[in-house]
Amino acid sequence: MSGRKTHTAAGLLVSFFLLLDLASKGPVLSPIIPTIALVSSMIGSVLPDIIEPPRNRRHRKFFHSLFFLALLLAFLHNAYALLLTGGLSDEVTFVFFFAGAGYASHLVLDALTPSGLPVVGL
Known part of the structure; x- marks a missing residue:
């Protein structure tokens, strides 16, 4: 299981590349936008373990599932x-x-x- 620092670093890295991608496609980024993006990503990167705390090896339920990841990716596609x-x-x-x-x-x-992740996690 990855630690909180690893999850936070990965979230920041993903956000950094998404910001670069958005900036290259035309939207004008004000100086506050990157800060908001990075803070939001940091919170999101630790949120699964706040919702379903890692108390044991089987803590991964619905919010740590492949099904939830698929729903999240669909949302991200539309939001993008x-x-x-x-x-x-x-x-x-x-x-x-x-x-x-x-x-x-x-x-x-x-x-x-x-x-790994459970398929549905119910």
Whole structure:
């Protein structure tokens, strides 16, 4: 199981590359935008272990599942399209997009451990 520092670092890395990608596609990023993105991603990257604390090896339930990851990736795909078409005017979508990206990075790291992720986690 990856530690909190590893999850946070991965969330920040993912956000950094997403910010670079968004900036290369045209939306103008004000100076506060990267800070909001990185903080949102940091929170999202540790959120799965706040929702389902790692008290034992079998703590991974629904919010640590492949099914939840698939739902999250669908949301991220749609939110990314909204951010590109609407600019960054929808701050709520922006925050949830980066928090979701951090959350997804957490699940991907957990999926790479020997325990993996449950399919549905019910």
